[in-house]
Amino acid sequence: MHPLIALAVGLLLGGGTAALLLSHPWASPADRRADPAAGPVGDTSLVRRLVDHMDPAVVLLASDDQVLIANPSARALGIVRDDRLLVHDLLDVARAVRAGGSHRADVALPGDLVGGGPRMVGVHGMRLDTTAGRSDGPVGLVLQDVTEARRVEAVRRDFVANVGHELKTPVGALALLAEATEDAADDPETVRRFAARMSHEADRLSRLVRELIDLSRLQGAEPMPDLAPVRVDDVVAEAVDRTRLAAAAKGITLAVGSGPDLVVRGVEAQLATAVTNLLANAVAYSPAGRKIAVGARARAGFAEIAVTDSGIGIPRSDRGRVFERFYRVDQSRASATGGTGLGLAIVKHVATNHGGSVTVWSEEGLGSTFTLRIPLAPAEPPPAPGGPGAPTPRGPRHLDALRAAVGSEQRGRRATDQPADEHPGVSVPQRDEAVTGPRWADTDRAAAAEDHQAEERRRDAGVPATTGTGDDGQQDGVAGAHPVSESRARTKGRS
Incomplete structure (x- = not known):
């Protein structure tokens, strides 16, 4: 998520959630009077509409990890049942948030829970009650599906590693053959044999580079020809x-x-x-x-x-x-x-x-x-039977x-x-x-x-x-x- 978008979402979510929490029965009248923002946005339906229309999955947890709000995106992931969060790693993120104030982590969601294959989500947790000395207040979790992004990153790392390995083999062989050729300068037959091997390795290196370029073009590095x-x-x-x-x-x-x-x-x-x-x-x-x-x-x-x-x-x-x-x-x-x-x-x-x-x-x-x-x-349009251009059966x-x-x-x-x-x-x-x-x-x-x-x-x-x-x-x-x-x-x- 873009940092500016994340900041805007955080401000809206934080302010709205604070108003929501202060409007609940467990918030004392003194707490409500102490927060001047509780008045204009104290309507819980306003906050719920805001959260429900957000694309990322959003879960708000009370101090006892009870789910206060879970938007449709969160429930679609299958991580919430009734008022409980089903993924222990997400609860661990909530505990880390209460201890440190904010926490980010990647969490794997099991395939049998979310349906289909395993999913990877990036989780940003934040403490919503910033009162000094309190660490057991409500927590907000924002989850973004990063499965494809992480897969692409892994493919890119593997690709770079594989390219390095594939290039190392012919380059190393060329270096050794060049050294051996120099040592055998007085033996024409050996020089010819090593020269043939060098030509073979050079062809292999050239083919590898050519295919890498072809693959890069096919993957969108250049526009597709007409x-x-x-x-x-x-x-x-x-x-x-x-x-x-x-x-x-x-x-x-x-x-x-x-x-x-x-x-x-x-x-x-x-x-x-x-x-x-x-x-x-x-x-x-x-x-x-x-x-x-x-x-x-x-x-x-x-x-x-x-x-x-x-x-x-x-x-x-x-x-x-x-x-x-x-x-x-x-x-x-x-x-x-x-x-x-x-x-x-x-x-x-x-x-x-x-x-x-x-x-x-x-x-x-x-x-x-x-x-x-x-x-x-x-x-x-097919040509006339027997006429010019008619296909042969x-x-x-x-x-x-x-x-x-x-x-x-x-x-x-x-x-x-x-x-x-x-x-x-x-x-x-x-x-x-x-x-x-x-x-x-x-x-x-x-x-x-x-x-x-x-x-x-x-x-x-x-x-x-x-x-x-x-x-x-x-x-x-x-x-x-x-x-x-x-x-x-x-x-x-x-x-």
């Missing part, structure tokens, strides 16, 4: 192109599903960064030689971009925290993956700034699916086949039928969906089953399935999905 129509295919193609080399280094195939030509309103660079981060995260936490699927579809006015891997999965205890800054599921793998711990936090803020969201489905040992949802752009279930691509790997590694769980902010599929990758709420399971049976019949009859072909000429076995070569990704990104 939104413009963006083709989802272009975003996915750009993200695949950025991730292709890292995936190739681990022998990982990036399978991209063909789908409808979706258009969203957004900032193309930010959306491409978000999808790139999802793909890079999937590559980092997938074993070599696996497959990562990425595809998009329209649902309920949103474009849903799903990235599915068959990697190590996310433990149940970590699923609600993966979008926090600097949070890593497996700290022991942090240096090996080379991540900064900021990638998924950036995805979350990109989604929020575009009016969308990001969710995660995961099971340990099976893999994960991250789904980015961005509002679709308003539809334009696409298969209605291109993502079902894409899901089967990664799902086949997950089924092959599923040892036990683990129960699915629900977690706040996490989209978790039911057990019969768990082995097929992403969870699409409006997927027609019966139709998907019919497609699967038809595919089995075609296979039995010797009819090949529709497959894509990679750079090596090998079929990937994914209907409606194909590995993306360097030339195709770049061509698609420029279209």
Whole structure:
């Protein structure tokens, strides 16, 4: 609360409460005559109206801690029942006020008392009877909800500490490598090896600083650029192109599903960064030689971009925290993956700034699916059938086949039928969906089953399935999905 506001509230509350107390039966006639302010504001209803209309919670306690007045804000917190204060820490504040005249403290209100989660309130207590030698008079408590303010302060402290820690690692490594290089000046091979390590650490430091700047911009440090129509295919193609080399280094195939030509309103660079981060995260936490699927579809006015891997999965205890800054599921793998711990936090803020969201489905040992949802752009009048610009018909279930691509790997590694769980902010599929990758709420399971049976019949009859072909000429076995070569990704990104 602003100091001037607090002073004004204190004067009004103190003067009005004094008049209220002097008007009560326990105040002697001599006390009433001794206080000239008791006359004009002696009406208790006037004081009650003043207190009731105050936003902060206000509680007035008699000398025996009986509640004289509690405004609606105080009663909404659940801290008052009848004429008693239910929180012992608030009574301790009242005792400290009687001993010292004024006291400030933060008090935690238990969640079962106030409803919902625990709340933190800042309490300012003041003694209302300032007569010399008296310390057992009435006390006023003003409570302000500071839960969010304290949370932000804690996040800021953690952020500064984490930034310092993350910067210390590459900077310290660069210092040691520079010293070692100087000592090995007569050994060209050692110098080259140390120079390569220095380049790696410099890249890591540069990436960390760049992502910190990106995150700061996304959190409002700079105005959000004007939104413009963006083709989802272009975003996915750009993200695949950025991730292709890292995936190739681990022998990982990036399978991209063909789908409808979706258009969203957004900032193309930010959306491409978000999808790139999802793909890079999937590559980092997938074993070599696996497959990562990425595809998009329209649902309920949103474009849903799903990235599915068959990697190590996310433990149940970590699923609600993966979008926090600097949070890593497996700290022991942090240096090996080379991540900064900021990638998924950036995805979350990109989604929020575009009016969308990001969710995660995961099971340990099976893999994960991250789904980015961005509002679709308003539809334009469709072109005449068969005329210029008319869309080419696409298969209605291109993502079902894409899901089967990664799902086949997950089924092959599923040892036990683990129960699915629900977690706040996490989209978790039911057990019969768990082995097929992403969870699409409006997927027609019966139709998907019919497609699967038809595919089995075609296979039995010797009819090949529709497959894509990679750079090596090998079929990937994914209907409606194909590995993306360097030339195709770049061509698609420029279209």
